[in-house]
Amino acid sequence: EKVIYISRHGQSEMNVKDIIGGNGYLSxxxxxxxxxxxxxxxxxxxxxxxxxxxSSMNRTRQTAKLAGLxxxxxxxxxxxxxxxxxxLSYGEVKCRYPSEYEARKADKLNYRYPNGESYVDLxxxxxxxxxxxxxxSCDNFLIIHQAVARCLIGILLGLSDExxxxxxxxxxxxxxxxxxxxxxxxxx
Ligand code: G3H
Numbered sequence: 062e063k064v065i066y067i068s069r070h071g072q073s074e075m076n077v078k079d080i081i082g083g084n085g086y087l088s089x090x091x092x093x094x095x096x097x098x099x100x101x102x103x104x105x106x107x108x109x110x111x112x113x114x115x116s117s118m119n120r121t122r123q124t125a126k127l128a129g130l131x132x133x134x135x136x137x138x139x140x141x142x143x144x145x146x147x148x149l150s151y152g153e154v155k156c157r158y159p160s161e162y163e164a165r166k167a168d169k170l171n172y173r174y175p176n177g178e179s180y181v182d183l184x185x186x187x188x189x190x191x192x193x194x195x196x197x198s199c200d201n202f203l204i205i206h207q208a209v210a211r212c213l214i215g216i217l218l219g220l221s222d223e224x225x226x227x228x229x230x231x232x233x234x235x236x237x238x239x240x241x242x243x244x245x246x247x248x249x
Contacts, residue, residue: 066202067236070120082147095127097248111200137190140206144177169226187212
């Protein structure tokens, strides 16, 4: 059975400030992770039989570059679109748009950001990305985003959609999925 490796990008400038969305670059700690990821791949991954994939965003591409990779880019793996809230911090949303904040908390799966996406939308987009990647033809190593990783793991493991938005996907950790088996390699 083919192996699928999933990593979030290294910690980004937005992660540090608790900002939703954006298209920024990595923090110093995120840069360190990119380098560590390169070592992990050199030591554990057969690069001949592995396809490397990122989203089209700066933080995943920077992570791949630091790891010495030249991956394919798939727009359908970009992070959930926070619409009008892109670039705000979670604290700002809570204080300026309390009813939106509460609506999301009450139903994170179905809640759609104003002019943006919901997890239901993102699940659809992630399924489309998977179909285009054809996971059975070789091993795959994806450098993506937290919300997309939640969707992908949920789809691969056959979890219920309700579980997807709540899943914990840690930074600086390579996740390996083979069949129904999932293992975590914390690098930093
Ligand atoms: O910035 C987007 C986050 O990776 C998604 O987190 O859906 O839990 O707000 P959230």
